[in-house]
Amino acid sequence: MGYELAIGDRSYSSWSLRGWLVFAKAGVPVKTVSGRLYSDDFKRLLAEFAPARLAPALRLPSGLVIGETLAIAETIAERHPEAGLWPADPDARAMARWLASEMHAGFTALRSHCPMNLRVSYLDCAPTEAVLADLARIESLWSMAQTAHGAEGPWLFGKWSLADAFFAPVAARIAGYNLPVGAEAAAYVATWLADPEFRAWRAEGLSEGPDQPFYKRDWPTRPWPGDARGSVVNPS
Ligand SMILES: N[C@@H](CCC(=O)N[C@@H](CS)C(=O)NCC(=O)O)C(=O)O
Structure with a gap:
């Protein structure tokens, strides 16, 4: 088994x-x-x-x-x-565990205002102050990791790590709800939108039956921000 x-x-x-x-x-x-x-x-x-x-x-x-x-x-x-799911360097690994844990335990304003929905992208979700504060914190954590350890690739610690797994749905929310982020964070979101495993997961989800009513919002929509070949149309 x-x-x-x-x-x-x-x-x-x-x-x-x-x-x-x-x-x-x-x-x-x-x-x-x-x-x-x-x-x-x-x-x-x-x-x-x-x-x-x-x-x-x-x-x-x-x-x-x-x-x-x-x-x-x-x-x-x-x-x-x-x-090699955690970074090899002990300091990077400690920081990666911190980021994954902070994601696991927090960001409740973002999570409740913008539940993950890979079927739709909204033009404007009217983010509250609390959502914007969560986003600012996320951007500062991503920037800290990438500045200290991200030289060797597009992920938070350069090479893909478990910290990235924990932030994949956050990247999807930034794309799906058109949340305002700076250029560094937008580039990280674009990395996820083009990622083959993420794209395969999303494609499979689209064929899993009707939309779940719980996730429906009345905000105006736009096309999902990643074209069929994986390049990003508008990551922000
Ligand atoms: N803290 C849990 C959260 C898991 C969770 O909330 N899963 C949701 C789906 S995303 C669920 O099973 N919901 C069903 C329910 O609440 O009955 C974890 O880290 O795995």
Whole structure:
């Protein structure tokens, strides 16, 4: 038996995206089992992963079930050191753990005003002061990481790391809700929009059935800001 990961809608479940990226970026095979959020099927699916109670939930080859994305990420990093999921440099690794943890625990204004929705992009979501404050904090964390450790590539610590997994849905929100960010942050968002694994996840989510009414907003929309070939039309 290999790894089995329970996930929610690919279009809406930001934590499922993070959990799945851990495997996709590590190149570790995983069987994903998905259900649509708010459905009885989803409740039945998660019941099979009890006592974990939210998506993503991971069943290890031993049969042990693990809940919480941060624990899943740490577990796979520990079991597959060859994948280099955390930065090799100890200072960079400490900072990457900080960023992932701060994302896991915070940014509630952004998360509630702009729930991840990979099916639509809004022109203007009327961000509140609290949302703008969350964005400013995120930009300062990204800038700190990239200034200190980002010289070797477009990710937060140069090479892709678990810190990036935790911020993938944030990048998707900045794109999806047309949130105002500076040039550095916009470039990081563009990196995610062009990322092959992110694009494959998003494409699969588009065919998972009708839109979930919970995520519908009345704001004006625009096309999703990434064209079919992966280049970014308008990252901000
Ligand atoms: N702290 C959890 C959050 C997981 C979470 O909120 N998952 C959502 C989907 S994105 C869920 O399962 N919602 C179903 C529910 O609330 O019943 C983690 O890090 O994994």
